[in-house]
Amino acid sequence: MINSNDTYIPRIVDRELEKMLRISGGVLITGPKACGKTTTAKRQANSLVSFQDPNIRLLSETDSLSLFNGEVPILFDEWQDGFGIWDQSRRFIDDKGSNGLVILTGSVNKKGNKLHSGYGRIAELKMYTMSLFESGESNGSISLSELFDNPNSFRSAKSDLSFDDFLYALCRGGWPQLVKQERNDELLEEVDNMYNNLCSRSLSETDNSKYRPQWIDAILKSYARNICTPASKETIYNDAKSYLNRDISIKTFDRYLDALNSLFILDDVDSWNPNIRSKTTMVSNKKRNFIDPSLAISALGLSPKSLKNDTHTLGYFFESLCLRDLRVYISPLNGRLSYFRTRNGLETDAVIHLRDGRYALIECKLSQKDIDQASSNMNEIEKSIVDRDNKTTDSNITYGKPVFKAVLTLGEYAYRREDGVLVIPIGCLKD
Numbered sequence: 263m264i265n266s267n268d269t270y271i272p273r274i275v276d277r278e279l280e281k282m283l284r285i286s287g288g289v290l291i292t293g294p295k296a297c298g299k300t301t302t303a304k305r306q307a308n309s310l311v312s313f314q315d316p317n318i319r320l321l322s323e324t325d326s327l328s329l330f331n332g333e334v335p336i337l338f339d340e341w342q343d344g345f346g347i348w349d350q351s352r353r354f355i356d357d358k359g360s361n362g363l364v365i366l367t368g369s370v371n372k373k374g375n376k377l378h379s380g381y382g383r384i385a386e387l388k389m390y391t392m393s394l395f396e397s398g399e400s401n402g403s404i405s406l407s408e409l410f411d412n413p414n415s416f417r418s419a420k421s422d423l424s425f426d427d428f429l430y431a432l433c434r435g436g437w438p439q440l441v442k443q444e445r446n447d448e449l450l451e452e453v454d455n456m457y458n459n460l461c462s463r464s465l466s467e468t469d470n471s472k473y474r475p476q477w478i479d480a481i482l483k484s485y486a487r488n489i490c491t492p493a494s495k496e497t498i499y500n501d502a503k504s505y506l507n508r509d510i511s512i513k514t515f516d517r518y519l520d521a522l523n524s525l526f527i528l529d530d531v532d533s534w535n536p537n538i539r540s541k542t543t544m545v546s547n548k549k550r551n552f553i554d555p556s557l558a559i560s561a562l563g564l565s566p567k568s569l570k571n572d573t574h575t576l577g578y579f580f581e582s583l584c585l586r587d588l589r590v591y592i593s594p595l596n597g598r599l600s601y602f603r604t605r606n607g608l609e610t611d612a613v614i615h616l617r618d619g620r621y622a623l624i625e626c627k628l629s630q631k632d633i634d635q636a637s638s639n640m641n642e643i644e645k646s647i648v649d650r651d652n653k654t655t656d657s658n659i660t661y662g663k664p665v666f667k668a669v670l671t672l673g674e675y676a677y678r679r680e681d682g683v684l685v686i687p688i689g690c691l692k693d
Contacts, residue, residue: 264304264337269442273302273396274590274693275389279365280306283335286385287355288364290341292371293389294526294553295464296456298438299367300339302389307337307365313344322347330354334363341366348384355383370467371524388526391436391554393590394583395692398441399423399431402692404676406591409684410620413666416684419676423689428672429566432583435556450565457482457560460527468524471517479561480505481518485528485550486558490581490611492533492547492603495519529553531585534600534613536647549601555582577628581611584626584670584688588612591693602643610640623667633669637683640667 282289283306291299304310309332313319322329322344330336330350341347351364366384394400403419423431433450434440440449461482465473484501499515522528530548552558559569559579569576588599597616602623603609615621623643625636648663668684676686 264307264310270301270305271392271396271398271438271441273298274393274594275302275387276305278387278594279303282385282387283362283365285361286383287358287361288335288351288366288384290384290386291365291367291389292386292526293369294391295369296437296439297389297391297553299369299389300337301438303337303339303365303367307335308333309335310337310339311344312339313342313347314340319343319345326350334358335365336363337365337367339367340369342368342370352383369525371526388593390586390590392438392441393436393587393692394423394431394688395587396441396590397431397436399427400587400689400691402690404686404690405692406588406614407595407693409666409668410595410616410622416666416676416678418678419687419690421674421676421687421689423672423687425570425672426566428689429569432569432579433556433559433564433566435554436586437554437556447566453556453560457557460525460557464525465518465521468521471521473518473521476506477502477510477514477518478522481515481522482527482557482561485552486561488550489555489558490549490551490578490585492549492601494547498550526553527557529586529589531612532600534602534615536602551582551585554586555579558582573628580628580672580688581626584624585612587688587691588614588624591691594693608639608642608646610643619662620665623664625669627669628672630671630673633671633679633685636669637667637679637681640669640683641681 279289279291279302291303293299311318311329311332313322326346338344338347338351351366355363395402401422404416408415430445433453435453440452443449461475461478465478480502481498483505484498487501488498499512502515503510529551531551532548533546569579585599592599592614595616597614600613600615601611602613610623611626612624613621614624623640625640627633627636644664644667666684667682668686670686670688670691673685673687676684676690678684
């Protein structure tokens with residue numbers, strides 16, 4: 263460990279990084295700026311090479327081999343700013359022939375900096391902002407992994423998360439440096455500063471091109487207005503043009519979207535197609551989302567007070583936060599997150615599927631009055647997926663009944679409904 267930081271808040275990803283270092287020559291940690299990549303990596307690295315130092319960047323061009331003389335694992339922070347570090351790491355791993363040698367962290371996905379893929383040598387670990395359990399706002403009385411392993415172990419529980427506390431956590435986001443500080447509404451201004459910095463400077467780091475702040479702002483505002491919906495790219499494109507009241511070529515729009523994805527700002531959710539044996543057509547557009555809902559809230563200039571008075575809009579941001587937390591919680595399970603929606607309106611907000619074929623259906627509903635409809639939807643979807651033999655095949659995967667169906671809410675109590683659907687407050691959930 264490079265340093266011992268007593269203020270460090272344990273992350274779920276800690277265990278994943280430790281495991282990956284045991285089985286891979288190196289680990290690449292990706293994720294947005296300020297999500298805690300470097301701090302987390304330092305906990306398991308024994309030496310540090312930071313390319314934020316201009317002297318180190320220069321040394322990578324003249325004598326990059328000397329940067330690999332430290333005690334392993336060697337942490338290369340913002341590796342993409344060094345010269346040839348990815349390929350040098352790959353060769354270093356090949357020469358040493360052992361695991362746990364390097365950790366690379368990066369907030370920008372610069373594919374052009376790689377001559378070789380690193381396949382079989384460098385594992386990739388995507389890092390998110392902090393979930394409610396990691397930030398202490400969820401008491402963790404219900405474990406997602408336990409629900410998969412033993413759904414009958416589910417017991418009633420009570421959330422300690424109040425409505426006002428949720429609103430604050432939603433607008434503050436899961437940014438570690440803000441989570442560490444005591445609740446203060448002025449901290450929310452720091453999210454605005456992060457957003458403004460993103461619009462004014464950060465995109466140029468992806469490919470050294472010039473990006474217009476007003477265009478970035480327009481695209482992100484459009485994304486935020488369509489958050490947690492399967493809006494088409496054309497919808498977002500036209501919405502952004504309307505906001506700017508000027509034309510943007512589709513080529514330019516695509517370049518901006520690519521840059522935002524390279525910075526890990528956007529985090530769309532893929533649609534799920536279990537190959538249902540019927541004529542029902544499924545929506546294939548991605549569900550639009552941000553890496554953290556606080557950025558979308560900042561893009562629209564919203565606050566806890568304004569969201570409190572607009573529960574319809576708040577419902578979309580609640581879903582966005584639930585999807586972020588689910589991403590964090592399923593990562594140790596090697597799980598994948600998607601959503602399901604048919605053109606006739608049958609939908610479930612999230613589908614979690616594990617590599618062994620197990621899956622779960624999940625709805626995210628802010629209002630208690632929507633629980634009945636959400637449960638009914640999931641029960642109908644289950645009937646569509648499971649045939650009379652309780653199995654339907656999609657490629658080489660056999661889908662039986664979901665391990666569990668759950669509605670995530672902002673309510674106080676967790677319980678099992680008579681139809682078997684679990685109602686789980688987001689303030690109770692953990693990995």
